[in-house]
Amino acid sequence: xxxxxxxxxxxxxxxxxxxxxxxxxxxxxxxxxxxxxxxxxxxxxxxxxxxxxxxxxxxxxxxxxxxxxxxxxxxxxxxxxxxxxxxxxxxxxxxxxxxxxxxxxxxxxxxxxxxxxxxxxxxxxxxxxxxxxxxxxxxxxxxxxxxxxxxxxxxxxxxxxxxxxxxxxxxxxxxxxxxxxxxxxxxxxxxxxxxxxxxxxxxxxxxxxxxxxxxxxxxxxxxxxxxxxxxxxxxxxxxxxxxxxxxxxxxxxxxxxxxxxxxxxxxxxxxxxxxxxxxxxxxxxxxxxxxxxxxxxxxxxxxxxxxxxxxxxxxxxxxxxxxxxxxxxxxxxxxxxxxxxxxxxxxxxxxxxxxxxxxxxxxxxxxxxxxxxxxxxxxxxxxxxxxxxxxxxxxxxxxxxxxxx
Amino acid sequence: xxxxxxxxxxxxxxxxxxxxxxxxxxxxxxxxxxxxxxxxxxxxxxxxxxxxxxxxxxxxxxxxxxxxxxxxxxxxxxxxxxxxxxxxxxxxxxxxxxxxxxxxxxxxxxxxxxxxxxxxxxxxxxxxxxxxxxxxxxxxxxxxxxxxxxxxxxxxxxxxxxxx
Numbered sequence: 390x391x392x393x394x395x396x397x398x399x400x401x402x403x404x405x406x407x408x409x410x411x412x413x414x415x416x417x418x419x420x421x422x423x424x425x426x427x428x429x430x431x432x433x434x435x436x437x438x439x440x441x442x443x444x445x446x447x448x449x450x451x452x453x454x455x456x457x458x459x460x461x462x463x464x465x466x467x468x469x470x471x472x473x474x475x476x477x478x479x480x481x482x483x484x485x486x487x488x489x490x491x492x493x494x495x496x497x498x499x500x501x502x503x504x505x506x507x508x509x510x511x512x513x514x515x516x517x518x519x520x521x522x523x524x525x526x527x528x529x530x531x532x533x534x535x536x537x538x539x540x541x542x543x544x545x546x547x548x549x550x551x552x553x554x555x556x557x558x559x560x561x562x563x564x565x566x567x568x569x570x571x572x573x574x575x576x577x578x579x580x581x582x583x584x585x586x587x588x589x590x591x592x593x594x595x596x597x598x599x600x601x602x603x604x605x606x607x608x609x610x611x612x613x614x615x616x617x618x619x620x621x622x623x624x625x626x627x628x629x630x631x632x633x634x635x636x637x638x639x640x641x642x643x644x645x646x647x648x649x650x651x652x653x654x655x656x657x658x659x660x661x662x663x664x665x666x667x668x669x670x671x672x673x674x675x676x677x678x679x680x681x682x683x684x685x686x687x688x689x690x691x692x693x694x695x696x697x698x699x700x701x702x703x704x705x706x707x708x709x710x711x712x713x714x715x716x717x718x719x720x721x722x723x724x725x726x727x728x729x730x731x732x733x734x735x736x737x738x739x740x741x742x743x744x745x746x747x748x749x750x751x752x753x754x755x756x757x758x759x760x761x762x763x764x765x766x767x768x769x770x771x772x773x774x775x776x777x778x779x780x781x782x783x784x785x786x787x788x789x790x791x792x793x794x
Numbered sequence: 795x796x797x798x799x800x801x802x803x804x805x806x807x808x809x810x811x812x813x814x815x816x817x818x819x820x821x822x823x824x825x826x827x828x829x830x831x832x833x834x835x836x837x838x839x840x841x842x843x844x845x846x847x848x849x850x851x852x853x854x855x856x857x858x859x860x861x862x863x864x865x866x867x868x869x870x871x872x873x874x875x876x877x878x879x880x881x882x883x884x885x886x887x888x889x890x891x892x893x894x895x896x897x898x899x900x901x902x903x904x905x906x907x908x909x910x911x912x913x914x915x916x917x918x919x920x921x922x923x924x925x926x927x928x929x930x931x932x933x934x935x936x937x938x939x940x941x942x943x944x945x946x947x948x949x950x951x952x953x954x955x956x957x958x
Contacts, residue, residue, distance in 0.1 A: 786840065788950045790840075792947065
C-alpha cells in the first residue's frame with residue numbers, strides 16, 4: 390500500500406526533527422519545505438495527503454499558503470494544519486477566520502501531533518470513500534442548535550446544503566441554495582408550513598450536509614424573512630406550551646364541554662379529539678387543518694375554559710374509564726347529544742381501548758416527558774448554570790472587538 | 795473543512811420596549827426583527843463569530859419555561875431600566891429576583907440616563923459597581939453606541955472572570 394505523504398512547512402526545520410522521526414516511524418512519507426513558496430512549488434509533484442504549516446513563514450506565510458492551496462482544485466480537500474504560538478490577537482483572529490482543519494500550539498508534541506494527523510487522514514479517507522466526495526457537514530441536537538440557528542449560519546456563509554431534522558418519529562428535510570431556503574419536505578405538508586412546523590421542534594437531532602443538490606425552488610420568501618418569522622413563532626410557541634400540560638398529554642372532552650359556546654375553529658378541533666381515543670395535544674397540532682400556532686392557541690383557549698382536559702401521565706388510566714360521556718358537536722357552536730351519529734359512536738367505542746403498541750408508545754412518551762421535566766427542574770430550579778457555548782478565546786475576541794468599536 | 799458560525803447570545807430585559815430597541819440598535823446598528831415580543835440584532839465579530847442580542851418581553855409566572863430556554867442558551871443578561879423613572883426599576887425587581895433565585899446568571903443592571911445627565915461623577919462608575927458576584931450596575935445612554943457597547947463589554951468581562 391502507498392505510504393501517505395505529509396508535507397511539513399517550517400522555517401526552522403530543526404524544530405520539527407522529532408516530529409519528522411515520529412511520522413516516519415508511523416509509516417508516513419515526509420517532505421519538508423522551508424517556506425510557503427517552496428511548499429507551493431512542491432504541491433504539483435508531491436500531491437501531499439496532509440499539509441502542516443507554520444503561521445509565520447517567509448515569502449508566503451501559512452494563511453496565504455492555505456489560500457493558494459484551496460484555489461488548486463486537486464488539493465481543495467487536503468487536510469491543512471496550522472501551527473503557531475498565537476501570542477497576538479492578529480494571529481488568533483487569522484486562525485479563526487481561516488477555518489483550517491486544525492490548529493496546533495507550538496512547541497509541538499510529536500506524539501499528539503501524529504495522533505492528530507492520523508485522525509485527519511482517516512477522516513479525509515472516509516470522505517473520499519463516500520459516494521459524494523463533496524459532502525461535508527455537521528450534526529447535533531436541536532436542543533442546543535435550533536433550525537433558526539442553523540439557517541442563520543448557512544445564510545451568513547451562503548452555503549448550499551441539505552438539513553435533515555429528526556423529531557420524535559418524524560423526519561424533515563430543508564434544502565438550501567447559497568444560503569436561501571428553497572424547499573422543504575415533511576410528511577405531505579406544503580413547503581412553507583413544513584418549515585414553520587420544524588421551527589417549533591426544540592427536541593430531536595439535526596444533520597447538515599454541505600453539498601450540492603438539484604432541488605427546484607418552491608419557496609419564494611427570503612430566508613431572512615423566514616428566520617424572522619421562525620424566531621417569533623418559536624417564542625410564541627414556547628409561551629403557549631408553557632400555558633398547557635406537556636404536549637404529549639392525551640386530551641379529552643371535559644364535563645364543561647356542553648355548557649360553553651364554541652367557535653367554528655374550536656368545533657373543528659373538538660371533532661378531531663372525538664375521532665380517536667388517545668389524541669395527544671401534539672397529534673391535534675399535526676392533524677389540524679389550521680396553522681400550528683393557531684391550533685395551539687385554540688387548544689389553550691379550550692383548555693382554559695375547561696372544555697378540554699388532559700389526562701395525567703402518572704395514573705395512565707384506560708381511556709374508557711376517564712372519558713366523559715361523549716357529547717357530539719353542533720355546528721352552531723354548541724355541543725348537543727342528539728346529533729351524534731350511530732356510526733360515529735361505534736367507531737368511538739372501538740377506539741377506547743389502547744393497543745399494546747399504543748401502550749408502548751405512551752410509555753416511551755411518558756419516560757421522555759419525565760426526563761424533560763427532570764432536566765427542566767435540574768436546569769431551572771437548581772441554578773441553571775448558564776451554559777456558555779463560546780470558549781475563552783472567542784470571548785476574548787469579542788472583548789477586543791468591543792474595545793475597538 | 796467545515797464552516798460553522800459560532801454565536802453568542804445575550805438577552806436584554808427591560809420594561810420599556812423602546813429602550814431595549816434603542817440599545818440593540820446602538821450596538822448592532824440595524825435591527826433584524828422588532829415587534830412587541832422580541833427585538834433582535836446581530837453584532838458580527840468576524841467571519842465565524844457573532845453576537846446575537848435578543849430584547850425579550852418581561853416574563854410572567856407562566857413563562858418560566860421560556861426563561862429556561864433562554865437561560866440555556868444565553869451568555870448573560872442585561873437588565874435595563876430608566877434612571878429617571880423609579881417605577882421602571884420596581885417593574886424589573888421581580889426579574890432580578892427570578893434571575894438570582896433560579897439561575898447563576900451573569901448580568902449587568904444598566905440604568906439608562908437620557909441625554910447623558912449622569913447623577914454621579916463618571917469616575918465613580920467607570921468600571922461598573924459590583925452588585926454581587928453575579929454582576930455589575932452601570933449607567934448608560936441607550937442611544938449612544940459607545941455607551942451601549944460598554945455595557946456589553948462589561949458583560950463579556952464578567953463572563954470571562956467567571957470562567958477564570
